[in-house]
Amino acid sequence: MALPKALQEQDFKSTTTGMLSERLIVSCLALCALTTVLITVGIIYMLISQSVGFFSSDQITLREFVTGTEWTALQSKQLQQSKFGILPLLSGTLRVTTVAMLIALPLGLITAIYLSEFASPWIRSWLKPTLEIIAGVPTVVFGYFAILVISPSLQWFSGGGFATFNATSAGIAVGILCLPMVCSLSEDAMRAVPNSLREGAYGLGCTPYETAVKVVVPAAFSGIVSAFLLAFSRAIGETMIVALAAGTLPTFSADPTRQAQTMTGFIVEMIKSENEYGTVQHFSLYAVAVTLFAITFLMTLLGQMIRRRFQESYE
Amino acid sequence: MPLSSTTDTTPTDPQSQRGRTLIRIQNFNAWYGDFQALQDLTLDIPRHQVTAFIGPSGCGKSTLLKWINRMNDLTPGARAKGGISLLSDRPDEQTVDVDILDPNVDVVKLRRKIGIVFQKPNPFPKSIFDNVAFGPRLHLKTTKSELDELVEWALQKAAVWDEVKDRLQGPALGLSGGQQQRLCIARAIAMGPEVLLMDEPCSALDPASTLAIEDLMFELRSQYTIVVVTHNMQQASRCSDRTAFFFEGRLIESGETRKMFTNPDKNQTDDYVRGKFG
Numbered sequence: 001m002a003l004p005k006a007l008q009e010q011d012f013k014s015t016t017t018g019m020l021s022e023r024l025i026v027s028c029l030a031l032c033a034l035t036t037v038l039i040t041v042g043i044i045y046m047l048i049s050q051s052v053g054f055f056s057s058d059q060i061t062l063r064e065f066v067t068g069t070e071w072t073a074l075q076s077k078q079l080q081q082s083k084f085g086i087l088p089l090l091s092g093t094l095r096v097t098t099v100a101m102l103i104a105l106p107l108g109l110i111t112a113i114y115l116s117e118f119a120s121p122w123i124r125s126w127l128k129p130t131l132e133i134i135a136g137v138p139t140v141v142f143g144y145f146a147i148l149v150i151s152p153s154l155q156w157f158s159g160g161g162f163a164t165f166n167a168t169s170a171g172i173a174v175g176i177l178c179l180p181m182v183c184s185l186s187e188d189a190m191r192a193v194p195n196s197l198r199e200g201a202y203g204l205g206c207t208p209y210e211t212a213v214k215v216v217v218p219a220a221f222s223g224i225v226s227a228f229l230l231a232f233s234r235a236i237g238e239t240m241i242v243a244l245a246a247g248t249l250p251t252f253s254a255d256p257t258r259q260a261q262t263m264t265g266f267i268v269e270m271i272k273s274e275n276e277y278g279t280v281q282h283f284s285l286y287a288v289a290v291t292l293f294a295i296t297f298l299m300t301l302l303g304q305m306i307r308r309r310f311q312e313s314y315e
Numbered sequence: 316m317p318l319s320s321t322t323d324t325t326p327t328d329p330q331s332q333r334g335r336t337l338i339r340i341q342n343f344n345a346w347y348g349d350f351q352a353l354q355d356l357t358l359d360i361p362r363h364q365v366t367a368f369i370g371p372s373g374c375g376k377s378t379l380l381k382w383i384n385r386m387n388d389l390t391p392g393a394r395a396k397g398g399i400s401l402l403s404d405r406p407d408e409q410t411v412d413v414d415i416l417d418p419n420v421d422v423v424k425l426r427r428k429i430g431i432v433f434q435k436p437n438p439f440p441k442s443i444f445d446n447v448a449f450g451p452r453l454h455l456k457t458t459k460s461e462l463d464e465l466v467e468w469a470l471q472k473a474a475v476w477d478e479v480k481d482r483l484q485g486p487a488l489g490l491s492g493g494q495q496q497r498l499c500i501a502r503a504i505a506m507g508p509e510v511l512l513m514d515e516p517c518s519a520l521d522p523a524s525t526l527a528i529e530d531l532m533f534e535l536r537s538q539y540t541i542v543v544v545t546h547n548m549q550q551a552s553r554c555s556d557r558t559a560f561f562f563e564g565r566l567i568e569s570g571e572t573r574k575m576f577t578n579p580d581k582n583q584t585d586d587y588v589r590g591k592f593g
Contacts, residue, residue, distance in 0.1 A: 194437075196433060196435055196437035197437055197439060197440075198389075199386065199389070199433060199437065200433065200437040200438075200439065200499070200502075201439075202386065202389060202426065203384070203386065203426060203430065203431040203433070203503070204426065204430070204449060204450040204453065204502065204503070204506060205422075205423045205424070205426040205427045205450065205453065205454060205506065206423075206453065207423060210453065214449075214453075215439055218439075218440065218441065219439065219440050
């Protein structure tokens with residue numbers, strides 16, 4: 001039988017144009033990838049150049065900024081009377097974040113274990129969308145939820161031990177916000193654990209619970225830690241909930257029942273305030289923002305280190 | 316109580332037991348959903364021998380293996396009818412020790428008696444020591460030194476001790492494929508089983524590692540009863556005492572390995588072992 005006509009004619013398309021368009025496409029892809037780098041560099045440049053306006057002032061020393069226990073950038077009109085010590089804002093952020101993590105990490109991890117190892121497909125099919133609904137709720141709604149529901153409940157349970165605006169209410173709301181993230185990332189990590197390990201565990205006489213806790217969770221450890229660190233960064237950076245529910249008084253304390261202004265909360269307050277652009281008070285918000293950025297950056301680095309240290313290679 | 320402990324308490328000489336039936340499979344049928352994987356199968360598996368299951372892909376040999384320690388419980392839609400029982404060591408070869416298919420059987424205890432080694436080595440992402448100590452830590456009350464002794468014993472039994480003794484705390488996933496598989500055998504042995512099920516234990520290994528595992532199976536049969544599923548005809552002829560040939564969900568023939576490979580009763584078996592199909 002003769003070759004088909006198309007093969008007899010040997011009329012091939014030109015390869016040079018193919019090569020050219022190939023190069024063009026790769027360049028376009030690289031350019032798009034570069035955008036994220038440019039944006040990051042731009043943000044870092046903006047933060048640093050603006051915070052220079054703060055740190056170059058005669059009134060400010062870096063030492064006072066790092067170790068000072070009073071922050072009165074908004075409270076006093078005169079620059080001479082203002083105190084710029086970051087610790088009150090840092091302690092506010094830490095109080096809220098700690099409460100948030102106490103809610104999000106255990107609850108998120110336990111839910112993830114249940115979803116990944118135990119839940120029937122039917123239960124998964126409605127539990128996962130429910131979690132995704134939480135993830136989709138605007139944070140401003142959580143802020144009001146904290147003020148209108150969580151705070152009164154805490155006051156009722158404790159017999160008035162909590163202030164109306166307090167770190168715990170805001171922290172619980174932030175924790176609920178972070179819950180779907182912890183849960184879904186941890187669950188992804190656990191579902192990525194090969195089934196051969198589960199079979200191995202069952203083959204050694206593990207119960208399903210023992211399999212989950214002694215084999216699957218340790219095998220997914222690096223992914224779970226990444227989930228925790230991402231949630232931590234998310235909680236530190238959360239703004240709307242704390243601006244609404246945590247209060248506006250920067251205090252250097254560890255008491256979660258009182259008001260706490262967080263770093264993000266302060267930035268919002270400062271932008272809303274009458275302090276004009278160019279004043280040292282205004283520039284202080286960039287100094288706070290740099291601190292915030294540094295913390296989340298360190299978290300990301302830590303996350304990568306842990307991932308590299310604990311990541312197991314399966315074929 | 317479906318599990319009695321007669322075999323645990325009566326010390327027996329393995330050699331006197333050799334050849335007596337340990338696992339009795341009677342009129343066994345298995346399904347995955349509507350698909351019948353095994354039909355009306357009857358087979359005795361003798362103690363302290365290596366029994367090989369051979370046959371082409373999809374013939375049901377792995378299915379049977381996985382029913383012997385109820386691993387198929389984990390497979391959705393897997394069902395079985397008939398009997399698989401673990402016999403006691405009384406000479407009558409009749410007394411049932413464990414009715415394996417009994418829905419009330421304690422599968423955790425069952426799997427302690429009947430260990431399994433899988434096709435692909437599946438060490439846990441833990442240290443070599445922790446892999447072998449995993450089962451004992453789960454089921455036994457041991458002191459630190461007893462555990463050390465047990466781990467060394469199991470690794471020696473599995474012929475991998477010399478290669479790993481200097482890096483017991485190193486990651487198990489850092490071992491070669493053959494070493495990983497022997498580690499998995501050590502992990503199963505450390506539970507003190509009577510039976511070792513092996514599901515194509517060499518199919519992911521190179522020829523040298525395969526040989527090491529085959530030698531090991533031959534060694535281990537003095538203490539354990541071994542059932543091995545294999546695609547590799549030479550492997551079955553090299554390292555098994557008895558061979559069972561499966562085809563399309565039926566047991567075609569079973570018997571002494573030498574006879575099965577030289578002078579089987581059925582033509583179908585002859586064709587298969589000579590490589591005419593499959």
